[in-house]
Amino acid sequence: MDYLAVYDIADPKRLRRVAKVMEAYGNRVQKSVFECTLSDQAFTDLQRWAKKVLEPAEDSVRIYPLYADSRLRQIILGQGEIMPAQQCLVI
Secondary structure (H helix, E strand, O other): OEEEEEEEOOOHHHHHHHHHHHHHHEEEEEOOEEEEEOOHHHHHHHHHHHHHHOOOOOOEEEEEEEOOOHHHHOOOOOOOOOOOOOOOOOO
């Protein structure tokens, strides 16, 4: 299934760690925004990993499900391109 993952991380060290791992899960479309195609296991792993890394009082990760035709219906204004769906990745 496709997801949109966004984050806001307060600490620069945690921010670099989150960005590096998110690059393994999806395609970066903006600085803190990733389009991800995840298996059920990868989705569970991503949530588990995020809970370990985040400081709940300071950080936020949000994962939004994108439905079947979301990629076909997206509109990009300005810079950017429609990212192809990537293969499922389990870390």
